[in-house]
Amino acid sequence: MSILLVKDLEKSYRKGNLKIPVLRGVNLEINEGDFVSIRGSSGTGKSTLLNVLGGLDDFDSGSLVVHGKNILDYRNRGEMHYYRSTMTGFIFQHHYLMPDFTVEENVMMSLRIRGIPAKIARTQARDILEQTGILHRADHLPSQISGGESQRAAVARALAGRPALVLADEPTGNLDAENRHKFIELISDLQEKFKLTILVVTHEEELARAAGKKLFMEDGVIYDDAKA
C-alpha cells in the first residue's frame, strides 16, 4: 500500500526578483513499511523536500498524497497542524527536545497534541521510551542527558503517535561514531519491529546502507541510488 506518492513536485525560493528552484519535479513513491534513504550533497534540496513532506513548508506545483489524502486538502481546510500531528513524525539533526520538559513529558507532548488523554499518553510514552532504551532517563531534563540519549528521546517522540510516515533529516549528523552506530541499530530494529515507514535524508553512508531502498538527490531531482 502506498503511503507517500509525490508527483512532479516543484518548489522555488525567491530572493528579490531572483527565483531559485530547489525541487525540480520530484517523483517519489514509498510503500507502507519501506525504509528509504536519500543521499546527496548539501544544497540539493533534501531538507526542503523533507520539510514539504512534513507539512512544514509549501510547494509550488505537483501533487503530494500521504496515506491516500492530498496534503492540499489539509492546507485548504487550515488543518496542517492536524496533518503534522497525525501523518508524520519528525527526527531532526538536532534533537530539539523542549528544555523545560522532562524526556517523558517531551514524548507525551506529541501524544497530547493529538488529543490523547494524559494517562494514556503517559503509558504510551513510557512504552516507547522503553523500546528506545532510555526509560531510565524519563524524568530527566534534556540538559541532564547525553547527545546520544537526547537523539533516542527524539526518536521516541517521533514514533510515539505511530505516524504514517517518519521523516528523519540528517539524524546522525550531530552524533559521534559510537552513538551513530547505536542510532542506526536502533532505527533499523524499530523499523523492522513496528514495520515503520521511514524516509531518511543523510550524508552518512552507513545510515543510507541500512535503508532497504536507497535514492540519490541532485539538483532537486531524485534518482535511484544505483544509477548515481
Place this chain on the structure above:
Amino acid sequence: MKPGISFLEFFIAFRYLRGRDGNLLSMNAFMALLGVFLGPALLVVVLSIGTGFQTQMKESIFNFDPHIVLSRTDGGKESPIRNWKSIREEILVRYPKEIVSAEGAIQSPGILKNGSLIDHVFIRAVEFPPADTQTRQRSFPASFPEIVQPPKTVKADSRPGVYIGQEMAANLGIYLGESIELVVPRGQFSLQAGMTPSMKSFPVIGFFKTGYYEYDSKVILMELSQGQKLFSIGDAVQQIDIRIQNPDQLSNIRNRLYIQWPWNIHSLEEQHQNLFAALKLEKTIMTIIIFLFTLAGIMGIVIATWNLVRSHKKDIGIAKALGMSDHSILLIFTFTGFLLGAVGSILGIVTGIYLSLHVEDILGLVESGINTTGNWIAQLSGGVWLNISVIPKGVYYFDHIPVHIDIPTLGILGIVAVFLSGLASMIPAWAASRYEPVSIIRGGEQ
C-alpha cells in the same frame, strides 16, 4: 481536531512560568510579576490617600457648612428675614424626608481683637441647643463641630460666650475663659457718623475642630441670640441654613426651594465652587495617573510575554512541527500573560491596601530612619542634626493621614487589570502563533 481549550496549554504555560530549575517562578517571570505588581500596589496607595484627603475635606465641609442657604436682598442690600420661624416650619413640613434641618443663622466677616492681636474672622451665629437645667450641659447635634475643649467630662458653661476653632486658639494664644472682642460692620446708624461698627466682648467658652484648617483657624461660633444683638437685627436672621438628607439631591432640592422662595439660594457646591472645581481637577489628574499606571502595567505584560515568546521561540517551532495548532500557541502565551497580570495585580492590590492602612507606621519608620542616620552622621562630624518630619503637622493640617480604601473601585481596578493583562498578552501571543515552524527549524540550534 477542532480548536478548544485543553489542559495541555495550561500545563505548558505554567511550566514556562516556573522555569527549568523547578523553582516557583523563573527569573523572567519573577521580574515580569514584579513589574506588574508595582503598578497596582503604588496605585492603591496613591488612590487611597488621595481619596482619603478628598473625603475628609468634603466631609468637613458637608458637616460644618449648611447645604443650602436661603437669604433675601432688598434693593441690592441684604435684608434680614423676620418671619424665618414660619418659613422654617413650612420648609420642614413640605420636605419632611428630604430636609433634615432648617435653622435661622447669621454669617458675617468680622474682626477679632485680643489684646494687641487683631485678626480677620468669620462669625457664625446659630441656634445652640438649650442647656440642661440641672447638668448645665448642651447636647450638640451631629452637624455641630466636635468640641475639643472643655473635655466632655467637664460641664459646659451655658453662659453667653463663643466657641472658636482650636487652630485660631493656638495661633492667637487664646485661652479658655479668656474674653475676646469682636467687631462687625453693622451697628447703630446716626446722621452725624453714619454707620458705626458694632463691637462686643465675649468670653471663649470652648474650642472646636472641624478638621478643615480654614474653618478651625477663622470661624467663631456663637448663639443666635448673641449674634442678633451683635448685628443689631432684633429677632430676625440673615439667612436660613438648610441641611438635606442625601447630598446627591442638592441641586434638585435647591431648584425646588427656589420655585417656592425666589430669593438668593446658594447650594454648598455654589459656595465652594473653586474648591470643588479643584477637587474635580484633582480627581481628573488622579484618573490620568491611574490610566498611566494601567498603561505601564499593560506594557509590562506585553514586554514580559514577549520575552517569554522570544525565549521559547525554538519550542514554538518544535511544538508546531509536532502538530500544535496556532490556536493552542495563542492560548499558551495569552494564559502566561493573563496569569502574570492576575497574580501581579491581585498581589499588588492586597499589598497596596496593607501599605495604605499602615502608611503612618511606614512613614514613622522612614522618619526615624532618616533622623537616626542624620544624628549619627552629625555626631561623627561634630555637627548638629535638626530632626525632620516627613509630613510636618504645621504644614499639612491633619493629625493622621486620611486613608479611604474604596473596595468597589479597587475591585473594578482588579477586574480591569486582569482583563487587560489577558488582552495585552494576546499581542505577543498572536505573534507567536504566526511563527512559521520551518523558518525556526531552518535556523538551526540556538
